[in-house]
Amino acid sequence: MSDTQAVAQTTAQMLEEKIRSRAARVGIIGLGYVGLPLAVEFAHAGFSVTGIDISEEKTGKVNGGESYVGDIPTATLAGLTAAGKLRATTDFSVVAELDTINICVPTPLRKTKDPDMSYIMSACQEIARHFHPGMLVILESTTYPGTTDELVLSMLEQSGLEVGKDFFLCFSPERVDPGNPKYQTKNIPKVVGGVTAACTAMGRLFYSQALENVVPVSSTQVAEMVKLLENTFRMINIGLVNEIAMMCDRMGINVWEVIDAAATKPFGFMPFYPGPGLGGHCIPIDPFYLSWKSKQAGIEARFIELAGYINGQMPHFVVDKVQDALNDAGKPVKGSRIHVMGVAYKRDIEDMRESPALDVLLLLQKRGARLSYSDPHVPSLKLDGLHLEAKPEEAAAEADCVVIVTDHSAFDYAGLLDRAQLIVDTRNALKNCAGPKIVRL
Numbered sequence: 001m002s003d004t005q006a007v008a009q010t011t012a013q014m015l016e017e018k019i020r021s022r023a024a025r026v027g028i029i030g031l032g033y034v035g036l037p038l039a040v041e042f043a044h045a046g047f048s049v050t051g052i053d054i055s056e057e058k059t060g061k062v063n064g065g066e067s068y069v070g071d072i073p074t075a076t077l078a079g080l081t082a083a084g085k086l087r088a089t090t091d092f093s094v095v096a097e098l099d100t101i102n103i104c105v106p107t108p109l110r111k112t113k114d115p116d117m118s119y120i121m122s123a124c125q126e127i128a129r130h131f132h133p134g135m136l137v138i139l140e141s142t143t144y145p146g147t148t149d150e151l152v153l154s155m156l157e158q159s160g161l162e163v164g165k166d167f168f169l170c171f172s173p174e175r176v177d178p179g180n181p182k183y184q185t186k187n188i189p190k191v192v193g194g195v196t197a198a199c200t201a202m203g204r205l206f207y208s209q210a211l212e213n214v215v216p217v218s219s220t221q222v223a224e225m226v227k228l229l230e231n232t233f234r235m236i237n238i239g240l241v242n243e244i245a246m247m248c249d250r251m252g253i254n255v256w257e258v259i260d261a262a263a264t265k266p267f268g269f270m271p272f273y274p275g276p277g278l279g280g281h282c283i284p285i286d287p288f289y290l291s292w293k294s295k296q297a298g299i300e301a302r303f304i305e306l307a308g309y310i311n312g313q314m315p316h317f318v319v320d321k322v323q324d325a326l327n328d329a330g331k332p333v334k335g336s337r338i339h340v341m342g343v344a345y346k347r348d349i350e351d352m353r354e355s356p357a358l359d360v361l362l363l364l365q366k367r368g369a370r371l372s373y374s375d376p377h378v379p380s381l382k383l384d385g386l387h388l389e390a391k392p393e394e395a396a397a398e399a400d401c402v403v404i405v406t407d408h409s410a411f412d413y414a415g416l417l418d419r420a421q422l423i424v425d426t427r428n429a430l431k432n433c434a435g436p437k438i439v440r441l
């Protein structure tokens with residue numbers, strides 16, 4: 001064995017030992033819906049965790065023990081910060097003291113639907129400034145296949161250090177599902193793929209200290225593609241069921257009953273549900289990372305484009321339903337009072353990113369409706385000239401039409417049915433109710 005190999009082995013062994021003994025100093029870059037729960041899990045597992053974020057507001061809240069992510073109770077966060085297990089900073093020079101780094105920064109799309117890599121690039125530039133031997137770096141932000149090897153590796157290699165020997169680099173897709181009481185960061189299986197076999201082994205060892213089930217794969221590209229397959233699968237199936245919903249509507253068939261009956265098939269079918277459109281940071285965005293990359297490989301992602309088109313039609317379809325329902329009641333949409341129930345992008349969370357409610361509200365505003373909304377998780381909203389404060393659910397009584405856009409479990413649906421004149425239900429929230437005032441998607 002050469003001297004260099006001996007030194008390299010020592011670097012890997014030292015890091016392994018630190019990880020096994022929980023002495024490794026863990027860093028999480030980006031303390032949002034993904035990064036904060038991950039930081040909490042590693043702090044729970046006994047590691048000393050440092051969160052790094054460019055937002056002073058977020059780092060201040062973490063250090064003050066105040067949670068801003070629905071799935072993390074403030075008491076949990078406060079306990080960990082008080083015990084000295086979790087702290088946060090905006091100062092990247094702490095990277096010099098860290099052994100591991102998970103990158104959990106945003107990966108939005110540009111207006112052109114091209115990937116916006118600027119957050120990853122900027123986080124990596126900061127890591128590179130304070131990079132040192134014996135580090136494990138894991139990218140968790142959703143991205144196109146090839147990012148870790150082509151972009152992150154090339155930036156870190158400029159240090160002169162060798163991957164798989166002096167440092168370890170992996171990609172691990174994040175699958176967190178905000179608001180899901182059953183599956184959270186700890187018990188969602190964690191896929192990890194490294195640049196080299198030694199990197200994968202290090203990533204696997206790291207996650208298995210804090211998470212229940214780790215699934216190693218052979219490369220970073222496989223790990224990157226796993227996430228895109230999962231979210232593209234979901235986006236396309238939602239597109240299919242939205243198209244089926246529009247067909248059923250035309251033919252006077254209750255699509256919800258069709259799906260429930262089809263779901264009794266014990267094999268070969270998985271239910272997806274129609275709705276007012278896609279929302280959130282993942283499903284409307286991630287498939288376009290794949291279509292962008294596949295175009296470079298000479299393959300048009302036709303399923304993705306088609307599902308994107310159909311899903312994009314859903315807010316228009318909902319607004320047409322509202323207009324038709326009002327017309328049937330002898331009221332033009334212009335000047336009618338329309339009350340939207342739920343504006344977050346999905347049930348029981350506060351996240352408004354890409355919420356279809358925003359499109360529904362803007363389209364209704366364009367048609368001259370007078371708008372109000374209720375949402376226990378979103379106290380106010382501002383968009384393109386529309387500024388609304390949430391109203392109590394009782395406000396539905398004053399509306400000519402109520403539109404259920406997000407079916408929060410806190411809503412009193414029986415009360416709504418009593419007080420509303422007309423309800424367009426885009427989520428089948430009134431599943432067990434019938435009557436002329438209910439119009440279903």
Ligand SMILES: NC(=O)c1ccc[n+]([C@@H]2O[C@H](COP(=O)([O-])OP(=O)(O)OC[C@H]3O[C@@H](n4cnc5c(N)ncnc54)[C@H](O)[C@@H]3O)[C@@H](O)[C@H]2O)c1
Nearest residue numbers: 030031032033034053054055104105107122123141142174
């Ligand atoms: N939210 C989800 O449900 C979810 C699920 C799976 C995967 N993801 C993916 O995980 C990634 C993060 O998503 P999120 O929902 O946590 O985003 P988020 O916006 O909630 O959090 C990102 C955080 O990164 C910070 N940040 C931005 N640039 C930074 C920089 N250069 N250095 C340090 N911090 C920086 C922001 O201030 C913010 O606090 C994205 O790629 C997303 O697609 C999200």
